[in-house]
Amino acid sequence: MTTEDRLKSAAAYLSGVKRLSVLSGAGISKESGIPTFREAQTxxxxxxxxxxxxxxxxxxxxxxxxxxxxxxxxxxxxEVAPNNGHRALVDLEEWVEELTVITQNVDGLHALAGSSRVIELHGNISKIKxxxxxxxxxxxxxxxxxxxxxxxxxxxxxxxVWFGEALPEFELSRAMQISRESELMLVIGTSGLVHPAASLPYQAKQHGAIILEVNPNRTPITEIADLFLQSPSAEILPAIISNLKDLKVRT
Structure with missing residues (x-):
């Protein structure tokens, strides 16, 4: 399947969806110039x-x-800003009734980009308690x-959330509920190795959701994905939205 075929398939999957969830990881933030946790140890x-x-x-x-x-x-x-991947998710809100971003990132870039429903599983580094x-x-x-x-x-x-600490109960419970109720989950830039967040695509899949994965590298989640788009999110997500808009106009 060519890249163009995959873009059209992704748009077709998204076109009929009312409840969409997004699970994002460090990959989408890295494209804004934010190092991963271990890369920050330089x-x-x-x-x-x-x-x-x-x-x-x-x-x-x-x-x-x-x-x-x-x-x-x-x-x-x-010193950094949301990238085209973050902004594409904001654009996607126009085409679905309900879109919730569940993120493992602590940088707050989804909210800064304008996403209206964001669950921050691991907290927010700009907040202090x-x-x-x-x-x-x-x-x-x-x-x-x-x-x-x-x-x-x-x-x-x-x-x-530090190592050895539990995820915030309300956010985790809400993320699990959203995952189970989703018709489609878009998994972006996560390794699929950090639990309990890594279990969310599996929960979504078990409850009938379509899984679309966007990542430059294959992950454990790739095995259950209905469609895998091997590309940086800042490049592929705007292209998916463009194809979705074209599809909506034609129909």
Whole structure:
């Protein structure tokens, strides 16, 4: 099947869908210039392992170190923008009744692009909460060398899911429900290895959903995909939307 055939097939699948879910991973953000979690451990941070930088114990052992690493990532995030893949998903909302983006990414780029329904499974690096009671904190500036204190006296930390922590219960429950109710799931730029997010396409498939996967590389999810489009999302998603628009106009 040629690339053009795959684009037409993807558009045909999407044309009759009312409830669509999207599962996105690090691949779509990488196309905006955001390094993956492990790629962010470069330069000064290359000598530290994830247990040091992204666990509760690592934070308690050296709050300043962990805070400065996440602060450097937040500063880098301020320099990037959503790409054509993010924007194509916003355009897709015009052609389906209900579209929900379920993302493993913590960069907030889906919402920044304009997606109206986003579930952030792993939190948001731009949001801050306190360590002890999860009180949200507002207007925390960049460039601090030490984590500030919450009004309750606890240290502040990034509002992301660290290794060993459970995903937020409401977001995970909602993501599972959306997956089971979807007529089609579009899986974009995820390795398919990080659970429980990696189980969502399988849940969708078991409940009758069509699975479309967009990824430069094959993944475990490729085996259950009804259609696999081997390409960066910023290139292929706008082309899919263009084909969908043409199909809608003709019909």
């Amino acid at each position: 330069g000064l941070w290359a000598n530290y392992d994830p247990e040091t930088l992204a666990t509760q114990q690592g934070f308690l052992n050296d709050p300043s170190l962990v805070w400065r690493w996440y602060d450097s990532r937040r500063q880098r995030l301020a 306190c360590f002890e009671a999860s009180h949200p904190a507002q207007n925390v500036p960049l460039g601090l060398n030490e984590p500030p204190l919450c009004h309750c006296g606890s240290l502040l930390r990034p509002d992301v």
